[in-house]
Amino acid sequence: MEADRRTRLAPDERRAQLVALGVASLADRPLEALTIEYLSAQAGVSRGLLFYYFGSKQGLHREVVSTARDSMLHATEPAGHFPPLSRLHDTLTRIVQFVRDHRGTFFSLVRGAASGDREVREVVEQARAVQAERVIAVFLEMGVADSEMLRIALRAWVAFAEQTLVDSALNTEMSSEEIVSFLERSVKAVTQAVR
Amino acid sequence: MEADRRTRLAPDERRAQLVALGVASLADRPLEALTIEYLSAQAGVSRGLLFYYFGSKQGLHREVVSTARDSMLHATEPAGHFPPLSRLHDTLTRIVQFVRDHRGTFFSLVRGAASGDREVREVVEQARAVQAERVIAVFLEMGVADSEMLRIALRAWVAFAEQTLVDSALNTEMSSEEIVSFLERSVKAVTQAVR
DNA sequence: GTGACTATTGACTATCTGTCAATAGAGGAG
DNA sequence: CTCCTCTATTGACAGATAGTCAATAGTCAC
Numbered sequence: 001m002e003a004d005r006r007t008r009l010a011p012d013e014r015r016a017q018l019v020a021l022g023v024a025s026l027a028d029r030p031l032e033a034l035t036i037e038y039l040s041a042q043a044g045v046s047r048g049l050l051f052y053y054f055g056s057k058q059g060l061h062r063e064v065v066s067t068a069r070d071s072m073l074h075a076t077e078p079a080g081h082f083p084p085l086s087r088l089h090d091t092l093t094r095i096v097q098f099v100r101d102h103r104g105t106f107f108s109l110v111r112g113a114a115s116g117d118r119e120v121r122e123v124v125e126q127a128r129a130v131q132a133e134r135v136i137a138v139f140l141e142m143g144v145a146d147s148e149m150l151r152i153a154l155r156a157w158v159a160f161a162e163q164t165l166v167d168s169a170l171n172t173e174m175s176s177e178e179i180v181s182f183l184e185r186s187v188k189a190v191t192q193a194v195r
Numbered sequence: 196m197e198a199d200r201r202t203r204l205a206p207d208e209r210r211a212q213l214v215a216l217g218v219a220s221l222a223d224r225p226l227e228a229l230t231i232e233y234l235s236a237q238a239g240v241s242r243g244l245l246f247y248y249f250g251s252k253q254g255l256h257r258e259v260v261s262t263a264r265d266s267m268l269h270a271t272e273p274a275g276h277f278p279p280l281s282r283l284h285d286t287l288t289r290i291v292q293f294v295r296d297h298r299g300t301f302f303s304l305v306r307g308a309a310s311g312d313r314e315v316r317e318v319v320e321q322a323r324a325v326q327a328e329r330v331i332a333v334f335l336e337m338g339v340a341d342s343e344m345l346r347i348a349l350r351a352w353v354a355f356a357e358q359t360l361v362d363s364a365l366n367t368e369m370s371s372e373e374i375v376s377f378l379e380r381s382v383k384a385v386t387q388a389v390r
Numbered sequence: 391g392t393g394a395c396t397a398t399t400g401a402c403t404a405t406c407t408g409t410c411a412a413t414a415g416a417g418g419a420g
Numbered sequence: 421c422t423c424c425t426c427t428a429t430t431g432a433c434a435g436a437t438a439g440t441c442a443a444t445a446g447t448c449a450c
Contacts, residue, residue: 008397008446032344039436045400051439114309116227121306148369149377152362159354160385167347174343182344182388188382191354193377203415203428232406241430246408 015053017045022064024070027104030112031061033121058117065113065120068105069127070100076131084138088187091134092180094163099169100176107170110162132158139191153194157187210248213238217259218266221301225307226256226315229247253312260308260315263300264322271326279333283382286329287375290356294364295371302365305357327353336387348389353383 009017021042022034034092036057040047054060076094078087099106113124132155139154140146168182170173204212216237217229225340231252235242249255271289273282293300308319327350334349356378363369363377 005440006398006445011397014397035437036439048440049398052398055439057438112304113310116311123404148367149373153377153381155362156355156358159358160351162353163354164347167350172343172347182348183313185388185390186348186385189388190381193380193384194340195380201413201415201429206428209428230406231408242407243409243431244429247429250408345412 001080011053014049018045018050018053018060019063019067022060023068023105026064026068026112027102029104029108031065031108032062032112032116034064036060054191058120061113061117061120062123065109065123068109069123072102072106072109073127073130078134082142088135088138089180089184092183093176093184096165096169096176096179099165103170107166110166128155128158128162131161144191147194150191150194153190154187157190160190196243206248207242213240213245213255214258214259214262217255218263218300219231219389221259221303221307222297224299224303225305226260226312227307229256231255235359253315256308256312256315257318260304260318263304264318267297267301267304268325273329279336283330283333284375287329287378287388288371291360291364291371291374294360302361305361311346323350323353323357330382339386342389345386345389349382352385355381355385 015023018039022039023136025034025039025042036050040050050060054063075098077093078090078094081087082090109124109127111178113120132151134152135154135157139150144150164179164183164186168179169176210309213234217234220229220234220237231242231245234255245255249258270293271286273285276282277285304319304322309314327346329332330349330352331341331346334345339345359374359378359381363374364371
């Protein structure tokens with residue numbers, strides 16, 4: 001009978017709490033189910049407060065998706081300095097691990113967030129751009145010639161990898177090694193198909 | 196001063212008119228902009244009528260997207276009987292052509308329609324399944340061994356091809372032959388990466 | 391304690407989806 | 421040609437959800 005009394009937090013804390021709740025609920029709900037109504041109820045806070053912090057529903061979505069995206073990018077960042085192919089192997093291994101550890105988050109991010117708002121889409125698009133950049137760097141370091149087609153190809157390969165991860169890491173019992181190894185072979189194959 | 200008088204059409208005609216209007220507006224607007232409000236205004240008809248025909252907004256979306264999808268699948272269906280690789284070449288050529296002839300529709304279909312409703316998503320997913328089936332058939336006929344990984348790989352390649360088309364056919368002046376040829380090389384490469 | 395700053399609320403508006411009984415166009419029977 | 425019936429079409433209504441804003445109440449500094 002007092003948990004419902006108004007509790008006033010520092011803006012940073014409140015914001016962090018709300019975003020964290022949002023990210024967490026992506027694990028078992030699509031982004032579109034993250035309504036102002038739902039999240040404010042979850043947080044035990046008025047709807048008005050969410051507008052105070054995020055301005056709009058899409059503002060909220062942007063922050064939540066950005067945060068989920070950053071945690072994925074961070075979790076799949078190669079640690080230390082490897083030679084190019086080892087770094088690729090390391091990153092792919094981390095991604096498969098991340099997908100299996102955060103199925104819901106990964107799926108909501110790469111599938112659900114294609115929805116609605118253009119700016120939200122762009123947030124996810126940035127993640128793909130970063131992943132593509134990482135892969136491009138690997139091949140450039142190995143002496144592959146840069147070209148428009150190479151960039152298109154490796155950006156498309158990121159989409160390929162996402163779909164592969166959804167179908168293999170999420171929906172089969174395939175071993176991580178097998179998946180990683182297939183992704184490695186496929187990206188090399190695609191790179192060679194650029195001429 | 197009489198165009199606004201109530202005009203009563205046969206259900207088939209009215210339905211066809213509304214769906215056609217919906218598909219047409221996909222050419223320059225994302226699916227989410229296709230609201231009941233907007234389409235009824237376009238058609239010069241009451242909002243209630245759209246519910247009478249489609250039951251819900253998502254019902255409308257399903258029909259519009261299904262129709263757009265079917266027109267794409269139909270336009271990219273290989274004509275006549277070719278040997279496998281020629282058939283592949285033919286289909287890819289038709290797809291590039293379709294993408295360039297119907298930029299808006301293609302983009303709304305493969306990008307915009309990932310949104311909202313699960314059933315709408317599945318409508319587009321079916322198109323990908325059909326495209327994947329076509330490609331799988333090509334390689335099976337060529338004696339490639341069937342396997343779970345092959346199917347995952349070629350389904351993922353469809354996503355690869357979509358992204359390639361968005362980036363090349365929509366956003367560059369690259370020649371159709373160049374795009375088709377790259378897609379051919381990449382799908383063969385991916386198939387060989389399955390082991 | 392008291393005052394000031396601002397995090398938080400709740401009541402209000404706007405927009406859009408969805409429901410349904412009432413209405414009117416169009417074709418057939420006479 | 422007229423009326424009658426069937427149903428395509430409407431408009432008024434209800435419900436959900438986004439967004440606005442002036443009023444309120446924690447909390448910290450003094």
